[in-house]
Amino acid sequence: MLETSGPSELKFDPFDPAFVEDPYPTYRRFREQAPIYAWEQVKGHVVFRYRDVMALIRDPRLVTDGTLGSGFPDELRAAYPDYVAIRENDLFMMPPSAHARVRKLVTPLFGPRNLEAHRPRVTQIITDVLAALPEDGVINVFRDFAQTYPVRVIAAMLNIPSGSEPEFLAFADALIATIFPGLPPEQFAGYMPAVSRGLDIVRACIADRRERPMADDLMTHLISACDDADRLNDAELLSLVGGLIIGGSDTTVHLTTYTILELLRHPDQLALLRADPSLARLALDETLRYNAFGRGGGLARFVDQPFTFEGVEFHRGQPVFLNTPSAFRDPEFVSDPDVYDIRRRTNSSPWFGHGPHFCLGASLARLEAETALQQFLARYPTIELVSKPVYGNHPIFRDILDLPVRVSTK
Template identity: 60%
Template sequence: MMTTTIPPLRYDPMDPSYAKDPYPLLARFREEAPVYYWEQGGGPVFFRYKDCIALMRDARLGHDPTLGAGFPQELKAAYPDFATLRENDLFMVPSEAHARLRRLLNPAFGPRAVEVHRPKVKAIIEGLLEKFPLEGVIDVSSDYTRQYPVRVIASVLNIPPNHEPEFIAFAESLISTIIPGLPPERFAACMPPVSRGMALVREIIADRRAHPMEDDLMTQLINACDEQDRLSDPELVSLVAGLLVGGTDTTYHGTNQTLLSLLQNPEQLAILRAEPSLARNAFDETLRYNMFGRVPFPRYATESFEFANVSIKRGQPVFMFLMSAFRDPEYLPDANVYDIRRQHTGTHWFGLGPHFCLGASLARMEAEIALQSLLARYPKIELAGEPVWGKHPIMRTMDKFPLRVSASA
């Protein structure tokens, strides 16, 4: 690609002011040019809605081709469990295998299928809230939104309660391994909990094969079958790992951003209090209005092609800045308005087509219950200080999110 034909993208995603509010900068980029070249990422970055959506639908873009090549032999030798886990990951398998896995898995993760888990999700979330004071300051990020997603996944998989700490350690270590630039010693420290977690999941798979359970996600996954084709044990273990990584962060960060957006738009918070059924819609509107990323979303060219007068080579990354796209006035004339009553025609922030987020329905249900339960317990909530933004290189995380709450009307 001729990088001289498009302007270079220059910005600091780690700038504290960007973490707090990236949208003025993104609007300037979007207005000045439709596409930039991002030297750090090694590919073009598209900012406008029509381009981003077209690229998300483009079959010539897929996962990073280097991932499908497998792990180096030295890594396999040093960390065989982790290598096996990742080589069966939905994000690493070839497109044909990906299509097969999605065909088997989709029925277990549809909106109706996940509704059976609502009582468990509600019990976990309300159990956390019961530990909070009726009056005072709570850190909603570390003590609430960070806590329930992993416990929900453990519950719907019916992980035995005595193994929950081990399962949570497995999740935390897995999430750490996806941080770009993780020092080798920190990566190595994550491996023992990962190996123990994988062994635990294998034990539970074996037990559940012998003793199936009703309304149990693990049993449903074990029984998932299409023309006698079933998930293998390595695929099942890898799927659980993928749920822990993807299902935890989206819900955690998305719920934080929803609460922050509601507090920054008090008229919308008042609407939600009056109509709690809008909680899921509030979560969707927040993912459109205030996504939690720092950097654009990548896909990789499976063949060379030209798009919007930009030549893209096979294997090259193509970036879509969805945070910009969903604030594009060509998408919504009032895109900068936060409106939890907005009727969305889709949930593109969860992906499109074969790359649509597998756990989207579960994440939306969790966020819905988390928002409804928090607001029901506390008729009064307000910021008790500015959120403390973390230094995660990919996501705008809130290390601290202090709220002053009161159970008195």
Template identity: 30%
Template sequence: MTNQPQPPTAQDIPGPAAPSLFSWEFATDPYPAYAWLREHAPVHRTRLPSGVEAWLVTRYADAKQALADSRLSKNPAHHDEPAHAKGKTGIPGERKAELMTHLLNIDPPDHTRLRRLVSKAFTPRRVAEFAPRVQELTDHLIDQFAARGSADLIHEFAFPLPIYAICDLLGVPREDQDDFRDWAGMMLRHTKAGQAGGPRGGVARSVKKMRGYLAELIHRKRESLPATPAPGEDLISGLIRASDHGEHLTENEAAAMAFILLFAGFETTVNLIGNGTYALLRHPGQRRRLQASLARGERDLLETGIEELLRYDGPVEIATWRFATRPLTLGGQDIASGDPVLVVLAAADRDPERFADPDALDLARRDNQHLGYGHGIHYCLGAPLARLEGQTALATLLTRLPDLQLAEDPAELRWRGGLIMRGLRTLPVEFGPVR
């Protein structure tokens, strides 16, 4: 970090006491603290539990600017890392496993090239073709617990659904997908980058195993790849074919791309389904309204409802790391070259300057340009698939288990501590058994 004079911290600002950030109590409900920051310190420099110092951006207008600002790079090489911060600004294990060259860590022109290759798997047509498989997976998972009358919707439903879906999309053989589920489960339980005391070793080991498997799978697919692409060809085969036809995709790039699509594609959807179901159970009026709409065969409220759930309590609390490539001013604060900048999507999406009654859940909200999937060139590539999975999961749950209710006091539920993602550890529910 530079030796420039430090701006006032939130604790230096006169007025109400500054909130405590990054505690377990904060993880349960961060929104009051974010409201305080929006009002008193909208671009706020803080020391994270990992020891890294970074700027938190909490207002919608500033957040949208930062997400699209080319002076804020995604490449960690632009971070002036002090010794105590080495390796603490990314996904645990990705550096050692040579998985850094993916869309979350690079800028144009490499970002443009890789995104063009991968975007072919997420066109509206391709996602629509995948819809029957998502519905099949959804029904199969519900079948496993429907007759029991109870379930943990995180571990039995929200977690396996996107894992199996993204494995299918990548082209991971069905007999290997349970291994991916185990590795992803380790990452989901222990990814707490930026959280004090977060165990990173288990994550790193899982990343290393996944890297080894992906390298072997890429080699096997390259050896057996037919000369002509088949309809609906899997994503890994498509990446290999591109690298063999002049797109200059290295094996490390292919493995890193497959890894980040799995890593980013599953946890966001786990949290979308988990947080969304929880919000509906806590707002019975909105939930009944959606069920009535589904019973009439209508989808408009489901579609606007998913967007509102993304805004209200979305799966990504803070956008992934950005680093200033040169000095800039954001929200009235001078940011030095090399400084990390973290855009707090959860705070921006409840900014009263942008959203009317932002703390209310309104599934019919129309003016809803939320930042839940980012903005600019790094807008989430897998957003169409995540929306499909979220809509399918919620619609099927509410239709097949109409009396679904929480089986535990909300005060007893625990949220996974961490910096980037926001999601429940468990979501125990009860319902009338369905045969």
């Protein structure tokens, strides 16, 4: 029986439509009444308070590898070898020594300074997307704009053959969705064809680039990444490209959509950003703090060594969800957590993770979303919400599938 730190009548249901639309009253109740909650559905705990989340995110007894070093079951390995191969070499599942080695090789390629060289390419792709949108009328921010540019950016940076964007997006969705604990077997199996198609595209690209290296090409740079004659192997390359697609595309789609939504809900903040477009990056960070697009569990960790925290026993193998969306609305983090202020500067911005597991694609996501936000507002001096957003049923994200806005270039 799982232990909890609050009243048993509290129920956590991140698929409740009312929760999806606005989870923050629920988060407040849990922070106050059950800050460490026994979530029976996944046989683990959810941690809601800022101080607890930040303490546990640094705790070495919690690890990112859900297999706890035991590897994937033989039946999964036999049924889905492509999936197992990419997951076993994922940065989140590598043992610490391998993780440190790969991060050392590739981190310089994903730093803000190196990625800045790609800004003209990013800008041109977003310019082309906006040019195809109507000058006046109603558009769906998610489908017509936010979802259309990130995969094109990744594909351009990797010089993936044109026409592969749908497969790349499906690949990213499949990798994200199958990380979620407790996914029904039939749903898991349904994602596997997309994984195989995506990996085939990436393998072909790697083979081509080994034969014909290209200048200003991220895939060539990944293949060439070297330190004391140590290079990435093909399995590591495949996993890194998969991680790049996730960190630089799917995350960017939701970040762009949510930031435009919050700016339209807060006209005073939209006016500030129009007056000073350099606030775009702060607006993105404030949106991640104020209305993150995670469905509710938060960062998944797994108990490697049993321990007791705040009177609750954590047992080996159990998942622990560090609920960062709740933590960043905690008054212990900022004094006015329910105020949306794009001028806010915090001492840290842990929206993309912490320490050695800080998201490798964070700088790319910020570069893309910042450019998209600035260009979208420059293109449309007039933007207004038409109706409330329509949310999807993604296992990880509070994904907005429909955000209709009326726009005008006048």
